[in-house]
Amino acid sequence: MNNLSLYLTTVLIWGSTWIAITFQLGEVAPLVSVAYRFALAGILLMLFCALLNKRLRFGWREHLLMFLQGNFLFGLNYWLMYLTTERISSGLVAVIFAGIVFLNILNGRLFLGRPIQMHVLLAACIGICGIAMVFWPELAAVEASGKDIWVALALGLAATYCASIGNIVSSHNQQRNIPVLQANAFGMSYGALSMMLVAALMGLEFNFDTRPEYIASLLYLSVFGSIIAFSCYLTLVGRLGADKASYASLLFPVIALQLSAWFENFQWTWLSVMGLCLVLIGNVLIMTPRQRILALLNPERKMEAPEP
Template identity: 50%
Template sequence: MMGPLGLYSAVVLIWGSTWIAIKFQLSVAPELAVAYRFVLAAVILMVWCFIRRLPMRYTLRDHGFMAGLGICLFSFNYVLIYIASIHLTSGLLAVVFSSIVIMNMINGAIFFKRRPETRTLIGAAIGLGGIMLVFARDLVAFDFAAGGSIGLLASLAGSYIASLGNMASARNQARGIPVLQANAFGMMYGSVLLLGYILVTGIPFTFDTSPSFIAALIYLALFGSVLAFGFYLTLLGKIGPDRAAYSSVMFPVVALLLSTWFEGFVWDRNIVLGVGLTLLGNIVILTKRMPKPVLAATVAASSVVTSGVNPGEADGQ
């Protein structure tokens, strides 16, 4: 079974590169791009569960929480992220998403009664200040019709919804539901609900057959969704949602480097200082003393949860 360091590294490298891949999906409506991605990911996971003959019988309440996981982490949060990517470079989008560290801290206190330490609050304040500095010009001239403002609001909303998905995953793992099965059902429910939304709203179905779109779709579905979410949510089960989100310390760096190379992203003083503060804030949180797990049961759950992607590491999955 991969340890926390291996899981952390895999998440950073994969998710650091998915932000640029999203740009190649914008030739169709964001809702369609997300639906295609998670339909394919759900099919891959369901087929794997069938081949492995994994247990798939859960209570109606458990299915409700897995549906909540799908809505928050595998569908509508990404629609907002894709919308934001129309207005922001992939690197800046990753920086905003790193605010999930702060959001997980807040939601952990709300849902699991975890009181944040003083060091965590200081780190959160530094990170939030960094994000505000990066978007200082947009905040000063805030306009709901301006692209930068739309991108900032959409990315923050998508990040918060994703944080709620983290809470649902923590609950599912505390209940002993393996990450693989939870992700399979979650992606299935999320994509079905999103397809229903597309049908109700009358968004026309289109598909881009270009090699770049198809390559990005496969990469995002297999690596960015099946593998990375398996790694990330397993990490979440091992060390809790706020510490699992520490992958955001490094994947914005990967995303910014790729954005500089592929999108011609230009660094100015505000961005350099803001990104530095954002990462520093996350590091301040990261270096605190290891907290207790979100729920006592999470310890037991994490001992039987694997990423669900390594055929040689299955134990009950």
């Protein structure tokens, strides 16, 4: 698949998972639901790799890297985000998680030595402003939520930072020629096992919700939200870098809102439409090659090319 197809697939699937996650909240503890989700995804991916005769034998260093990727990206990140979603609206969660764009820029510089591209940073700022405008009514009502909002904010920021570290580890893994499918298969399995261990230590019950909504949402989140979307997204991380790929986090909340408009009577306002326009402008900017931006800003550069 080309980059555009990978990007659109990621955005469209993750835009719909916000609704699916709400069906996971209830009888089963969020931590246990996360473990179920990624355990199922890991098993299915392992079977898929085995059927395609993909390499499944790796050294201990590679397993350690996949373990780190799994725990940050498929374990802690989702557990903390589920806890955040229990306390505040999904719109505010989307705004908090959008900060992953900045964190990926920073962590890419700190851990991978990648230069900070100013047009990527500018696009991130434009996109964050757009997302804030889209969800402004929920942001304006934060004070009415009491002190619990600060707990939710801390949980959301911690989840976002874990996701960013997981992105960076995945990028590093691909540089070490660890294939995305196998890294996800082992990573999701490791993440699920770690969350099961934590749940056991916390004394949580490993019960199961037999409602059709819970089972259907679990299957959707495992197959589409985990296996397919993460395979597409992390491939983009390897090709484009974690900073550019993570801009998808600003687009899939917009998809979620449109789904809400269709099924939950969400009403677009002039402010949210303006915010959407800013998000799209930032998306165009972040996906435009640096050389093209420099050429547009300084057309005379083309005239300075040396003669043959």
